[in-house]
Amino acid sequence: MMSFGLHSGSKLTAFVLYVLFLTAAGCDDPAEPKDFAARVEESYLTESDLAIQIDSASGHRQFRDAMIRKWIESEIYYREAKKAGVTESEEFGLLMRNAEKELAKAMLLEKLTRDAKGGFTDQDLLQFYTRNLHLFKLTEKAYQMQAVLFADEREAISFRDQVLQKGWNRAASELRLSTVREEATTRSVKRESDLLSPALARIADAMYPGEVSLVFPVPGDRFFVFTVHKKYYQGETLPFDAAREKVLSFKQEVRRKQLADSLFREMAKKYSVEIR
DSSP states (O other): OOOOOOOOHHHHHHHHHHHHHHHHOSBOOSSOOSSEEEEETTEEEEHHHHHHHHHHSTTOGGGHHHHHHHHHHHHHHHHHHHHTTGGGSHHHHHHHHHHHHHHHHHHHHHHHTGGGGOOOOHHHHHHHHHHTGGGGBOSSOEEEEEEEEESSHHHHHHHHHHHHHHOHHHHHHTOSSHHHHHHHHOOEEEEGGGSSOHHHHHHHHHOOTTOBOOOEEETTTEEEEEEEEEEEOTTOBOOHHHHHHHHHHHHHHHHHHHHHHHHHHHHHTTSOOOOO
């Protein structure tokens, strides 16, 4: 059975920062900040707060407008919740205390296990792959593809036009933003269920190798363009080259968990703990 449910440290960091962004970004200073991206009453989302989130998370700079809309939505809901007494409830207080601890734990683990991401040779990865072939046996169709998301439909259309004229790799190498460029130039294997909608899975299945998709609108006011290089079918075991990215992810997570367990045992020695 193929399971890709493990999360790398970078994904964890992105998630933590995204939650913090929605719940804590902005300020309630009565003095208007010199530079702000958005305002709801006396709360401001500063450009510096927004820049930290955009640089650190998986959303990239192209999702700036979507992040701003999310912040405005959260601010308005929060104000209405306060008026309704939600934030004064015992349940809200408990959830906030637990959330604070979980976020602190996640960020500390990310800081302490940052070095767990590297240091694997190709031989290490191949050995792990060979010993765990069952992890890479497909339970559904999968596609080796290159794909990119845009926040602007015109940019997505322009990119597709460039791909048709110059080829995917050259067009991708000329993308302005480095984060988007890296996304577009990376080949990855995606299962049918990893794709953004069942319709995209059906389209990917009908495409021939090297064909470039149309521009598809997807949730979050984004636009998706992709090309399929190879198809894999249910029951197949992904070859090592195609599975390498997933092998590395598994290895990183195993090392990270081992390191986290070791760190916890050492930290626990400092505290008096009692279970009744």
